[in-house]
Amino acid sequence: MAQGQEIVTRTDGLPKAVFDPERLAAVAASELLDTPAEGTFDDLAHLAMSITGAQKAFFTVADGRRSFWKSAVGMDPTAGRENDIRDSPCHILIGTGRELIAEDAATDPRIRDLAAVGALGIGAWAGYPVFSPNGHVLGGFCVVDKDARPFTAAQTQALQTLARSVSSEIALRQALRESRASGEASAALARTLQDSLLPPRLPAAPGLDVAALHVPATATGDAGADVVGDFYDLFHTRGKNWAAVMGDVCGKGIDAALVTALARYTVRAEASQHTHPSVILHRLHQAMASQRVSDRFLTAGLVTFRPGPDNDGLVGRYASAGHPPALIRRADGTVEELTSPGMLLHPDFDPDKAVRKDTSFRLHSEDALLLYTDGITEARTRQRGPLFGDERLAEVLAGTHGDDAATTVTRLQKAAAQHSGGYAMDDTALMLLRVAPQPSS
Template identity: 75%
Template sequence: MAKKTRPLAGELPRAVFDPARLAAVADSGLLDSAPESTFDDLAQLALAVTGGQKAFFTVADGRRSFWKSAVGVDLAAGRENDIRDSPCHLLIGTGEELVAENAVTDPRIKDLAAVDALGVGAWAGYPVVSPDGHVLGGLCVVDKDARPFTAVQREALRTLARSVSSEIALRQALGLARASAEASAALARTLQDSLLPPRLPETPGLDVAAMHRPATATGMAGAEVVGDFYDLFRTRGTSWCAVMGDVCGKGIAAAKVTALARYTVRAEATQRTRPAGVLYRLHEALAEQQVSERFLTAALAVFRPDADGITGRYASAGHPPALIRRADGTVEELHADGIVLSPEIPASRDHHGETHFRLSPGDALLLYTDGITEARDDNRGPLFGDDRLATALAATRGAAAADTLERLWRAASDHSGGHAVDDTALMMVRVTPGA
């Protein structure tokens, strides 16, 4: 086999040597630093999502690609390679993701020494950026065999790379603004937003909407990252998964559990059709990743649209019951027994039951966190509660999903005088009338 040649320094992208980029790399403080569980966990999730064998989070200066995180690799020989040998310089040059489904034939990377050295059959890399937009390096996954990466896997890797960038941004901003509560709060909100999908996907025949509202209690509004999260995504064929969760506690530790939960559900729901099975695997993941003692509740609905509505299964892990608003305004609770998810509780397939449900045109499914039912005024008056929520939902008969959520939030806010001690997340899936 012909020896693979390295590009000359002059052939590397000019962006590699951009002084502003190199300064951003230095400011990150990541070069020559020890491995950290925060980045290792995200690399592990990248493998879980794709089924690859190796995953890296790399930071590159002008001469080397340093492996801040390397999973599935023997590190006895070191934690870096020459910048000319690694596809990382291509991410820096374009600022865009690079997916090579057959590394030995892809003209962009086939001549790089790392292809042979790491046994690369397929490679997927996504840029990791500094707060001011400079590409610091990349999050990448390696498979020993040539293979495709699905749209779901690519989106998950894209989200994980954004999470790495958000973690870096959070660290730098906290280091520069420890005395500024306002700056810390704004950054925490940025991280919170990174754990939620930027927008829900288009769902033919369905009207979907979601919202997240921060706590407003004194000293809490935006001050800490909280654990509310939601997601809606296609799993396989025409099936969809909707999830709502709430991690106990606040701060970075809660955010790590939130990220683990969201990405694990995305990975497992594409492999399993039963929501109870997805919750079981999430329970196992909490123990496998050795997260803190924090626990979480979650509600999961897996459904398939058909000509007359949707049919699905619903499972819960200690989460408030979902509500169904029928087309005539009747409200029903959707129950499924299940315990909260905690690394302190051994995972069991018997811990989570399932309930079947059917939505016809005009019917809607509401998932929510307890921030809305626990809304109360600052004099500790009565909670908004389950009954008021059901009554408010019934009063939205016929309303579109987004309008319904706004009206529910307004009803809870009016009850509490605009005071909220906890964040609130709401998501609705409505079958379009006449669909």
């Protein structure tokens, strides 16, 4: 939020948005008020503290009377779990729907007179709104430092990512409750999962031509139950660094969705702090073991990368957790496997005993890196004919040299569909990162 931004207030000085009946209904529908602390939200708060170096982190849900601390890491657990809405910076997030970064709380006119500044020992405060599925501000996700201090762009970006993760978790939970109440996997659930767990479009990474697709299985004909199995993501981390992940959760439906949500937001948060993909996967494994949202297995392939020397292509690292090897298609059509040892992820496996290593790679002009799930290599006809297989995938990929990213993934998917007669026993996800051609001199 820009300092001095106008908020529509009531005569008591509180934003009118706090008392919006639709917002209050959304707060009630979240079913978070007056509930115990949970590992899912506390883990995100711990991450926020680790990333920013702050002493406290909160996820709050606010009605018209109080700001309830669903998560309050760094606070004395006997000190209570709420404060008056008038005393909390959370009401400013509700009024603006935007972030609030106060690097010196004692002098910042937006919060200096709030009772919470003295009561909680706030020297600096940084927070982002948390939204309901229909776009209402439920509360905030914030960190508190005892001293006045600046927050870096990387730290605020990570906080924004974590706040979005909280919003996604809330949306997923509500969709699952609605699904269970109706006794079926509804179309609304399918849409929520799609929106929360697969990016609607990939971001524009500098110097790259990128494309991805997700094809759900057709084996059961129940699109609601099968909506989630594979997932992918591409995102900027910090500085010139980027990350891309491809994952495959064993099975379908609600449990698979829970694991996918945990994996996606954990990888995003950890990648803002670590550049080695093996470390990020280790941290994801720890989160799965501690939170135990499901007993599903998960495989994942993760790359971290940045522009190469003199902006020539890119340099990166790849690590795998039981996932199929990434494939590199060189500009001349040569295909190479990018392998990395690493066991798949499961909450019963000890993360500290799982050995994973990074594999370095380099891409030049028109080279491409393919991440995929085994839905494509295991494609076969309904009559259980031969698999599409690793060799055929590499052969088709080799024949796409010179194609852009979108054309390449489309050709790969069409080749697998032709081989299987259009039958998809499992979900298929593909993501291609291609170094854009260098302009002619």
